[in-house]
Amino acid sequence: MAKKKKTGSNVTLKEVAKALDVSTMTVSRAINNRSNVKTQTRKRILKKASELGYTPNHVAKSLVSSKTYTLGVIIPKISHAFFPEVVRGIEEITFQKNYQILLVNTTEDFDREKKAIETLRSKRVDGILVSSSLVTDDYSFYKQVIRTGPPLVFFDRCIEDIGASCISVNDTTAAKQITKHLISHGYSKIAHLSGPPRVTIGKKRLEGYLKAMKTAKHPVRDEWIVESGFHEGGGYEAMKKLLMLPGEIRPRAVVSINDPVAFGAIDAIWEQGLSIPHDVAIVGFTNDIRAGMISCPLTTVHQPAYEVGKKAVNKLINTIESDDEPLENIEIITSLKIRSSCGCM
Amino acid sequence: MAKKKKTGSNVTLKEVAKALDVSTMTVSRAINNRSNVKTQTRKRILKKASELGYTPNHVAKSLVSSKTYTLGVIIPKISHAFFPEVVRGIEEITFQKNYQILLVNTTEDFDREKKAIETLRSKRVDGILVSSSLVTDDYSFYKQVIRTGPPLVFFDRCIEDIGASCISVNDTTAAKQITKHLISHGYSKIAHLSGPPRVTIGKKRLEGYLKAMKTAKHPVRDEWIVESGFHEGGGYEAMKKLLMLPGEIRPRAVVSINDPVAFGAIDAIWEQGLSIPHDVAIVGFTNDIRAGMISCPLTTVHQPAYEVGKKAVNKLINTIESDDEPLENIEIITSLKIRSSCGCM
């Protein structure tokens, strides 16, 4: 346990009151701009308060009002470029509306996520935004939280239809579109580096890929769907597996669950001395800051992360401040970013 | 003003106590694992508490203890890749030590920074980490905060010697080294895209550049030092100015204040149809995630952002939890990352 130490003891209403020989209530009223204070006294009070260096104690305020003006924000991996952009969007709105955010980075660890939610509840945040790291389909924890906890809104990695709103992008459609884009340029042996199968975005992007293949009547081999997780390392390993397939069934193009995975895969491809898109074409999903800068610029799906953040936090704040804010699954529309990694330019 | 709404009214100690017909103190003791509770009663209490869904109210706890286990973290620009890494480092430690962080993104706006500090004080955070956006040399605000507020530690963009610790990297030395690296490969007409002159890191990196030039006895022209700020746009504009210089005084190499500025500058160079490093060599500072990936990989200074975050928050927590933690300016050692943009490989 940590040692305790009093921080430079702060001035209270009572002290200001005593210094002026008025009641604390009068000081409170003056400082909070209530109407029922004589202009004269208000002036005296404000002057003295600033002299003494009074700062309102929000902890005490929150205890009385049950309102902390604080939101919890839970993200799986802050080093994935998508998330800082989401946070920027969230911040932009919370700044306007005078909320603050408690940020938690769970490093893709669901236990840490659970612990964080408990802590946020104890801190009595007014609401919680979550991009979940849950990879099983046991939703009991969140069902419980949603029933008994503060308002909660999912974003990006959602758990749908258990009583919370969800802000995501049109994953299925976008994955279908980008796969179709490859198909329309002549590819048929197309593989998919997929996320964890139980996670919404993993499921949806896989579904989009499959739909596009089906529509084109291109058969899909089981070996072409390789689980890669969400990060560079997983992409690298998964791609190596694909490259070990014998020539006749080796894919000529790859649809990656996201850009980091694509970057890992690209490393694996280059390591084998192969070239992109000549030997293998590849596309991503995110439009990571790096996507346009690599020597073979990556074709990808642009995910408007900043917008996702703004929409999610707006939804949350509306839910907090109004009784009848409806539950919604909002899909933000993405756009294709065609570059050269798909060999389509 | 926001409407008020009670969140799913939380269970209190008192309610648990009433349900069991014991005093709230006994419940408090049981839940906080104090020794002086009969094992029997403790069991009953814990059981009932979990049945009722009791969650400790940290707001009330904080009011009593004057301890929030919350730290404020103020950063200028979350979309600059350096900062998410710092935040990751901070998070890693706060997770271990059971603190939470209130994150504020000031978007390089000092007024927003000031407002944030006031809010954090009102929320009674136990301490504050700041990378400041202050670009003048009027330090009165921070002098006041350091005198009257909670413990404060600067990182990266520090204000030194006004009574707070500072965690940064060896900016001067690193800038000198990377400039020297260019010099040792035959460059003498070397320009500098500089940050705001009043900001520590701007000053120090400029100083390092100048030192290296002086040691090599290479004259430095005024036109070669162009203020660029910290971001892509500024780098682009500043580089255009350099490229407009007449042939004989146009620089052959550029030392950039950081990587984002270098990327902006690179765009400007390419736009003129020039090649890197053949026509102009360029080096950065940060080792941004993009640095190694662009088609002409960027030579730069690797700044261990994750370490900066860890060191800074450790310093802060030590200051909070102990009376005699000394003030320190800690410089974390960087390393040169030689790639091809300097034409030295």
Next chain:
DNA sequence: TTGTACGCGTTATCAA
């Protein structure tokens, strides 16, 4: 081992 009284800093409420 358990309980009572009080205070942390603030505001709502009612009285003056």
Next chain:
DNA sequence: TTGATAACGCGTACAA
């Protein structure tokens, strides 16, 4: 227009 009192949920200090 101002003041006194109680309450928010918890823990310290003391008493039983």
